[in-house]
Amino acid sequence: MTKIVAVTNCPAGIAHTYMVAEAIEEKAKSLGYEVHVETQGASGVENKLTTEQIAEADYVILAIGKGLTDHDKERFNQKKVVELPVSEALKHIDTLFDDLEANSHVLSSSKVKLGADQETVTEGVMSYLMAGVSAALPFVIGGGLLIAIGSMMVQFGMPNTPLGKGTEPSLAWIITSIGNLGFQFMIPIMGAYIAYAISDKPAFAPAFLVTFLANDNQLLGTDSGAGFLGAIVIGLSIGYFVKYFKKLKLGKNFQSVLGYMIIPFVTLLVFGLLTYFLLGPAMAWLMSVMLSFLQNIPTSMKIVGGFIVGAMLAFDMGGPINKTAWFFSFSLLSSHVFNWYGIVGVVTLLPPMAAAIATWIKPSIFSKQERAASWSAFLVGMTVATEPAIPYALAAPLPMITANTLAGGITGALTIFLNVERTAPGIGIFDPLIGLESPWYWFYLCVAVGLALNVLFIITFKSHWLKKQAEKEAKAA
Template sequence: MAVKKIVAVTNCPAGIAHTYMVAEAISEKAKSLGYEVHVETQGASGVEDRLTPEQIKEADYVILALGKGMTDEDKARFNGKKVVELPVSDALKHIETLFDDIDDKAHVFETSGLKLGADQAAVKEGVMSYLMAGVSGALPFVIGGGLMLAIGSLMVQFGMANTALDAAKDIQPSLAWVVSQIGTLGFTFMIPIMGAYIAMAIGDKPAFAPAFIATYLANSPDLLGTETGAGFLGAIILGLSVGYFVKYFKKIRLGKNFQSVLGYLIIPFVTLLVFGLLTYYLIGPFSGWLMQALLTFLQNIPTSMKVIGGFVVGCMLAFDMGGPVNKAAWFFGFSLLSSHVYIWYGIVGVVTLMPPMAAAIACWIRPKLFTQQERAAAPSAMVVGMTVATEPAIPYALAAPVPMIAANVLSGGIAGALSILFNIERTAPGIGIFDPLLGLIHPWYAYYPVLAVGLILNVVFIIWFKSAWVKHEEKKQAQKAA
């Protein structure tokens, strides 16, 4: 009997945790069934283990576990193949049954239709999916820029000069100043890139350049004559508007003489003309006013309300561990970085570490509450959790959703409130627990105690809630047996 051959592609909005966890899960499950498997990951580092034309041609089935969709051009590789497409989070949850009745789940992909089956809308469509595509594009700019700014700041703190360039006085810049300026460029381009990737997620490549330029314009107060730039609100408005404009523009049929230049010449030019003028006269000033109003509100709300907001954001971050609620709270904090508002992203630096680390510690303290598989995964959950990837906590939550999610949410909310109370700021994404050492979290002396309190509470709640849950389940099983 011939060995069944599987190829798969995995991606997720941030391109960090789900992408690789699902790739590993698919690979291990397929191999356990005796299948030949090849998995392509589209993560933060780009495309790795790219599927070859031969692998795709020989494959019996294609699995697309997607969190941010794929371009039409990328999907075209699988024309005529039997394809199973599902959200990346579902692939992780249902990995044990993913290959059951796979022929019934699969649909033959036709390039002209650009539809892969019933799950297509769940993966590709949705505003949050588009926004997270924007975040995925902006992340490298913020991470690189944030680390450069941190290095520049450390150089000054260690006594190096911070001399700016002054060509008129023939003053050459110092190294620390140059490093900081390079880092600043990362934050300068963060928002235009976000707008461009949002647009491209909807309208594909022709939407990228118009959205980038229009969003850059909206964030240029000197050009617009506004008090402030449009910030992430401008990126959202322009990214979505340009994306949908291009999406429907592409449906126009101009005849074979002009159709070939539609995508790379006509659409980008017309879109830039329309949205360039709209941005200058309308969208830019309006978005700038809206952004200024939001920043003024966030700066002037009383501390008590900020603490309540911190509790809510912390609860959201801990609720579904990389799911839509988590991503909404994460996006809010991340998007404010370009406006130099760092306290809401400070909550992310605390709360997102807690669920996987707490699950691992609880495993070691009360191993009888967890299965052998969960105990074996504890070291990995601890290490990965320390680097701000909440997803390793998902298997623990799936096994006992009520106690685990309740423990995570309650402790996450408390930690979020404490983070606001102690004014913890995170200036850029980094590597989790080590961020204060890199100069990305301030004040460091408040960060670690708040994290420790949140982590201790999370572990206590897990043991407390899960012990009660296990007793309840045992009692229910005993009643059924009787």
């Protein structure tokens, strides 16, 4: 029996990671293979592959979006590896196992890149940025939920008394203060993990501390912190600095302390001073200009921006364009700008839910498999995971992607116009119920309008597309 082990991960560690793992398991088992899949998601490593499972495996499948650590590469050293971006795995699941021998290559742990296409998966600025975002997510989610709970406690009449001389703080104030720590440390942890993704542990502590420094506006004497722009610049700079620093040969006596003492010390000293005198103030000024622009742009321009962000979110359903718009909106949370992330909370619900509703309204334009998957797509789509819409888009790319993109753009414009705000990642359609999206009435109005438009566009465009396809086939016959 052919034995296979697999690893799945994605930048956010939420949807793709687990959906691809399930797809690989189901497909491999249907072919009679023994399969074990390790997921590296938002909850950490689950179903961790044992040394024995890896040793006995005939092939290793790596469906990854945020790369592998050096430890992972060592685990699979000299194994036959089949690799592909996690965002492509669902599209190619039916052919993934067709010719494993021809499509695999022997992995050498000494290589930085796993294969010809791996640069786009494990390397590149976007993958490093998404590694930082993935690490920051738990801070924002936990902090956002605590702030929402504290706010609801106050709304129900509980006191919001701060700590002061002779006064005890109230429970609502304590919970809110703990939640605020999530937003305070979100940016330093993002910068630290961007650097970590580039050059591993030696870069982590310096990047964390220097990014924290860049966001301490009182210490820097600036109007604001460097925000996510500072995290990006500092994380990338320290990451590449350490990457090349690690190649330095200091001789037998000092090489052993290079990684845990010399590199962190020198990096922290160099970038600490550089950030205090130059990078911090410069990035803080740039962040202030950008925030001022976003807050003061005319409504017409804001609507255009909302259309663009919404269209990008709906276009490739978890792909690079979607991730770019998501990263921009998410990164503004640390600066307490919540309306752009409000677009994310609305638009990412639309493609899978609309596809499901369209199958119920006009089942004749969908296949039996698409109709059978409709409830799953609808329920998963309610959690802002757009991936269930991918099979529908693959079956009819032009009409489905056009419908999703147009509906997403219009809904994004409406959402920003109504100033719907989302304070943290949550549970999708129920976010207003736990205080993460407001005003709740505008949120549900935008979702309703978006779904109505998306369903209408899907039925109209796909019906026309199928009619044209039938006419072409008739002419060819």
